[in-house]
Amino acid sequence: MAGQKGKKMSALEKYHRRVDAVRSLLCVGLDSAFDHLPETFLHHEYPLFAFNRWIIEQTHEYASAFKPNMAFYEARGDRGISSLRMTMEYLRLNHPDILTICDGKRGDVASTSAAYATAVFDTFGFDAVTLNPYLGREALEPFLTRTDRGCIILCRTSNPGAGEFQDLPVDGKPLWQIVAQKVAEDWNAAGNCMLVVGATYPAELQQVRARVGEMTILVPGIGTQGGAVEQVVRAGLNGSGAGLIINASRSIIFADNPCETARQLRDQINQYR
């Protein structure tokens, strides 16, 4: 069991310190799809880990967070999950000051959420996790009560069809606004909540920012999914010129030069801060 020794710095505090230390709001998404790995990693015993270790070394200087996406490890079965375990061990040993986010969109009844919280925070040792709000606060309590960890709740997702339910009007407001409001005013009692708002919806991002004060927002969808950096930064910064975790996955990790691509994106983000 990792990451449980004594009183820990909170996930958010760890993130804020890192942001200041390397002047970066960039999160590198480890969406390490086996079918897209460069040839050189395919014959390693643990290809996803070998690739991740290389990406981490290429990009860590410009990253304030790393976000492994569970789907790509599960797709490779138990050996894929071994690669995830090894990636987390590598990050803890070599880059303990960089926030780690489990992108799993988890959420189930409370007894099952308790097992997911154990998996994510204790077994794998993540600092934070993405969560789906559909089952309500009560179901997510086993995550929310882990006050040293980060709970990042889906609000307005980055996909083209996100509005099918998220835009449905409830008392004249879209559902995503209700989610933002509940998380900000009720779920965040321990100060460990964040929200997910896709980079592909800067207008909604601006409205979320107007409603949630200084809360940190994870913004996926920059790059391959089409989100534009300037719009996202201008729409999403909080009063301290921060409060964003801006994620790029495929556009960095499968770039010809991940190091240079990460540096450029970090700098491009800072241009608008």
Next chain:
Amino acid sequence: MAGQKGKKMSALEKYHRRVDAVRSLLCVGLDSAFDHLPETFLHHEYPLFAFNRWIIEQTHEYASAFKPNMAFYEARGDRGISSLRMTMEYLRLNHPDILTICDGKRGDVASTSAAYATAVFDTFGFDAVTLNPYLGREALEPFLTRTDRGCIILCRTSNPGAGEFQDLPVDGKPLWQIVAQKVAEDWNAAGNCMLVVGATYPAELQQVRARVGEMTILVPGIGTQGGAVEQVVRAGLNGSGAGLIINASRSIIFADNPCETARQLRDQINQYR
């Protein structure tokens, strides 16, 4: 990669045949929490698998489906996932006529959903999977287009706080009704969709049944969570006296006598059909 040879019987067809063959609507939930395993399994190299194999042999005669809950395997890390893989291999070899459901409540943007679909259907070889609707149909297409597999979409969940979002009024209807309607009328083009409605909400179950015709509904929450068998069966049966997958997890697998408990529940369900 398992379960991909030639033209397969669909997941729903497999389930219906099994229901007729063993006269059972019972699904045994493999919520195999390490901390609750009987002492005798703890020192096995793969405790969750050893326990599951025993539970499967105790209960298969009365079961039309087995539903491993991903959280409890992930909580044990890569070795837990190995136990899941071995459980699925065991079921395919020994009980290929019993439906297998991955209880993962998955759902992400389409490129990630594609990786989850690979994980669930190909890598582990499940027949069906539980899915969260919050990101909309477009995000779940990689599951929905797998026409031989089952897509079981959360509608009204069994937890006490389920109503926080699911009961919110949209055009005068609770959100869960909108989900039921969209799945029945739009998402189910390939005839491979089902819904999740908790046993703890029989009134809602009856209303869902009234709206979705013959569609099969997965009903968790019998037993430990408090759902009552008679109410559930009377509220949920379709016109053919079937169309339900009634799941019990902890109340069977951690019973003193899982075999007898499963038999009794199967018979109790049949009493009201």
